[in-house]
Amino acid sequence: MRRADRLFQLVQILRNKRLVTARELADRLEVSERTIYRDMQDLSLSGVPVEGEAGVGYHLRYSLDIPPLMFSAAEIEALVVGARMLKAWGGSELGSSAQSVLDKVHAVIPAELHHHLEASRLYAMRFGAREDLETTLDTCRHAIAARRLLRLDYQRADDAASQREVKPLGLFFWGNVWTLTAWCELRHDFRTFRLDRIRQLETLAQTFEELPGQRLSDFVTLMQSGCEDF
Secondary structure (H helix, E strand, O other): OOHHHHHHHHHHHHHHOOOEOHHHHHHHHOOOHHHHHHHHHHHHHOOOOEEEEOOOEEEEOOOOOOOOOOOOHHHHHHHHHHHHHHHHHOHHHHHHHHHHHHHHHHHHOOHHHOOHHHHOOOOOOOOOOOHHHHHHHHHHHHHHHHOEEEEEEEEOOOOOEEEEEEEEEEEEEOOOOEEEEEEEOOOOEEEEEEHHHEEEEEEEEEEOOOOOOOOHHHHHHHHHOOOOOO
């Protein structure tokens, strides 16, 4: 990376974080901490409102109106592949939004980069209609964002059926299926539900708070600790 590009990238990173250490910046840009110290000093001398010190961290005293760096060919391909994956596996709303993102990228990048939007030969394919991707995923997404309880009729792998009221916390994609992680009001514990096994789904008017011990971060901590009860 050219030094000018690195300095520009440093400003972009500082715009997005309240406080970032030299070590984080060095790891992100693949340079030494000594280089970061020199770059920060140069940015400050050039008038960029950098504030901070070695061992503590850096931030901007006020925001800057600086246009983003232009996309590279690899970054454009990453956007294209991500959009194709969302169009195939991200549900109706996210799939439509992904195409909208590509349309906006096409509108702002130079004409000589347009061919990169179609050149990628990395694809994500899905065949046939699937209720879990057409409507269930979007319903769960909205319930998570609004912290609304969900009532669902669920059919397990052994065909046993049950009805649950749950606090939806997060969605996880496993390559072919999505799962909903939730706090189950019946079991008083975390439970994971495959979206393609939800037979009926209703968003309730009741909202909920994420209580200590019932949050998504608590579930992730349990998963990382090797718990296999789910």
